[in-house]
Amino acid sequence: MEITEVRVKLVDNKDSRLKAFCSITLDNEFVIRDIKIIEGGKGHFVAMPSRKMSDHCEKCGGKNHLRAKFCNNCGARLPDNRAKKDFKGRMKLHADIAHPINIECRKRIQKKVAAAFKAEVEKSKEPGYKPVELDELEDKVPVDEPEDKSPEDEPEDKSPENEPEDKFPEDEPEDEVPEIVS
Numbered sequence: 001m002e003i004t005e006v007r008v009k010l011v012d013n014k015d016s017r018l019k020a021f022c023s024i025t026l027d028n029e030f031v032i033r034d035i036k037i038i039e040g041g042k043g044h045f046v047a048m049p050s051r052k053m054s055d056h057c058e059k060c061g062g063k064n065h066l067r068a069k070f071c072n073n074c075g076a077r078l079p080d081n082r083a084k085k086d087f088k089g090r091m092k093l094h095a096d097i098a099h100p101i102n103i104e105c106r107k108r109i110q111k112k113v114a115a116a117f118k119a120e121v122e123k124s125k126e127p128g129y130k131p132v133e134l135d136e137l138e139d140k141v142p143v144d145e146p147e148d149k150s151p152e153d154e155p156e157d158k159s160p161e162n163e164p165e166d167k168f169p170e171d172e173p174e175d176e177v178p179e180i181v182s
Contacts, residue, residue, distance in 0.1 A: 001026055003108065004028045006023075008020050008132060017040070019039055022134075035047070036049075037117050057078065064078060
């Protein structure tokens with residue numbers, strides 16, 4: 001796996017420990033967004049994208065964050081200490097969405113992100129600096145459809161090059177389903 005691009009968006013708030021948001025591209029094919037650079041006690045570190053853990057109200061079934069004292073849906077008081085604890089006894093309030101599964105991968109990601117962060121900090125000191133946009137329009141697939149024509153005006157083209165790229169096996173006829181080998 002090669003990290004082919006790193007984008008860094010610096011955070012303006014000088015009082016915050018959060019210093020930047022990043023996105024990385026793997027092998028020019030897969031993007032991971034919402035990676036954070038945080039200033040810790042021993043310097044900056046990379047935090048992978050995560051989501052807040054939640055549970056459901058026993059009374060109404062409404063979804064609530066683990067630190068909530070009252071249900072967002074019905075207002076009922078929620079029990080304290082609903083969060084599971086990690087191996088150090090700390091409450092687990094967030095779960096990673098994506099993360100490296102070995103130390104070598106984590107080091108590679110941290111090294112590339114740290115280098116890109118330092119470069120972006122240096123660029124930000126230059127006159128006329130323009131911050132990086134993490135969600136640029138070119139990330140979206142363009143759609144070229146004329147406004148005047150309706151789909152009925154065009155004959156349907158069933159050639160292979162017009163097939164959707166993201167076909168799932170269940171979309172294919174039974175005899176063409178690729179075999180999954182592990």
